[in-house]
Amino acid sequence: MNLIAIFLYSMWHIFLPGESTPILIALRAIGTARKSVLKIGIGLAISNGFIMILCLCLGVFIPKNLEQYVTALDIITRLLVVLIFFTVSIYILIQLKQYNYEKDSKAALAKKSFFEKHSLKSGLLIGLIPSPADMGFMLIGSMLPPKKLWPAVAVIWLGVIVSFTLLSYLIGFVPMEMLKEKYNKYIKWLHILTLICLVSIGIWLCYMLCKDYSYYF
Amino acid sequence: MQRLLLLLLILAVLLTPGCRDKKQPGQSKQQNSSWDPLDVFMVHHIRNFHRLHIGVEPYNDLIVEYDGERVLVQFSESMTEQTDGQIHEVFNFPETGQQMEREEYLVFLMKLHAYLTLNPVKRIGENN
Numbered sequence: 001m002n003l004i005a006i007f008l009y010s011m012w013h014i015f016l017p018g019e020s021t022p023i024l025i026a027l028r029a030i031g032t033a034r035k036s037v038l039k040i041g042i043g044l045a046i047s048n049g050f051i052m053i054l055c056l057c058l059g060v061f062i063p064k065n066l067e068q069y070v071t072a073l074d075i076i077t078r079l080l081v082v083l084i085f086f087t088v089s090i091y092i093l094i095q096l097k098q099y100n101y102e103k104d105s106k107a108a109l110a111k112k113s114f115f116e117k118h119s120l121k122s123g124l125l126i127g128l129i130p131s132p133a134d135m136g137f138m139l140i141g142s143m144l145p146p147k148k149l150w151p152a153v154a155v156i157w158l159g160v161i162v163s164f165t166l167l168s169y170l171i172g173f174v175p176m177e178m179l180k181e182k183y184n185k186y187i188k189w190l191h192i193l194t195l196i197c198l199v200s201i202g203i204w205l206c207y208m209l210c211k212d213y214s215y216y217f
Numbered sequence: 218m219q220r221l222l223l224l225l226l227i228l229a230v231l232l233t234p235g236c237r238d239k240k241q242p243g244q245s246k247q248q249n250s251s252w253d254p255l256d257v258f259m260v261h262h263i264r265n266f267h268r269l270h271i272g273v274e275p276y277n278d279l280i281v282e283y284d285g286e287r288v289l290v291q292f293s294e295s296m297t298e299q300t301d302g303q304i305h306e307v308f309n310f311p312e313t314g315q316q317m318e319r320e321e322y323l324v325f326l327m328k329l330h331a332y333l334t335l336n337p338v339k340r341i342g343e344n345n
Contacts, residue, residue: 140307144307148335212323
């Protein structure tokens with residue numbers, strides 16, 4: 001029962017603020033190919049789990065003195081997440097500039113974007129950023145009984161893999177190619193909306209980071 | 218249009234550091250009272266997603282008090298019972314609570330979040 005609950009929690013976790021899920025959705029919304037989105041999702045899931053296990057191993061095998069580095073690590077990783085959101089926003093902005101919405105888009109459709117060329121690598125790279133939960137595992141890993149800890153972590157990884165893969169597979173069914181062909185004029189506004197959403201999330205994450213550590217300033 | 222969006226994006230990036238709380242004149246780093254331990258990212262997440270009650274009042278699962286310098290954190294009796302006392306062992310807390318610096322408190326929240334992720338059933342506290 002406990003493992004099922006952990007599995008469900010880890011599946012739901014990918015929809016929470018600070019996770020890379022909006023990036024996946026945004027990439028599909030701007031027309032990244034279905035297969036590439038799936039590859040990015042798989043890459044995210046694999047490296048997310050890898051970094052989780054790595055953090056846990058650090059916590060279990062060398063638990064001393066890790067706490068002093070966690071604050072700096074937290075600030076750096078949260079800044080990296082914000083940076084990813086702004087980088088993808090800039091990428092969308094460049095696409096907005098390059099893409100000719102008014103004319104026939106077949107040539108533009110045939111052209112492979114950066115995330116289509118390096119889909120798995122992008123997913124693997126984004127997923128390598130440890131989340132606050134990973135850092136928490138690092139800190140309490142040595143305090144929990146190994147018999148309970150390792151199965152729970154394996155189940156969390158399984159949950160992350162299932163949810164990211166399922167999500168990226170499902171959003172692939174949004175017929176972006178058909179929409180691009182039929183409603184080409186309006187696609188521009190979908191790109192702008194996606195851009196606004198990503199920038200808003202980035203600003204909000206940055207605001208929360210500043211607020212959490214406001215006593216430093 | 219693209220230039221306007223680019224300008225907005227640059228403005229957003231430049232303005233976000235301005236979101237931080239302004240320090241009052243004569244206020245030292247240690248006396249920054251505008252910081253609220255119940256208004257940090259992880260507290261919102263634990264409250265909304267993990268359904269743990271966090272607050273100043275004694276009926277909460279996690280009682281948090283702040284005197285402007287240090288944070289006092291205490292697990293409620295019901296929380297201790299629900300985890301069979303394991304939570305005190307994991308966090309190395311006395312039952313009377315633990316005083317900590319703000320930085321330590323943020324690290325503690327990370328640990329608590331990881332603990333709740335690994336123990337999602339036992340901690341459900343519906344005591345208010």
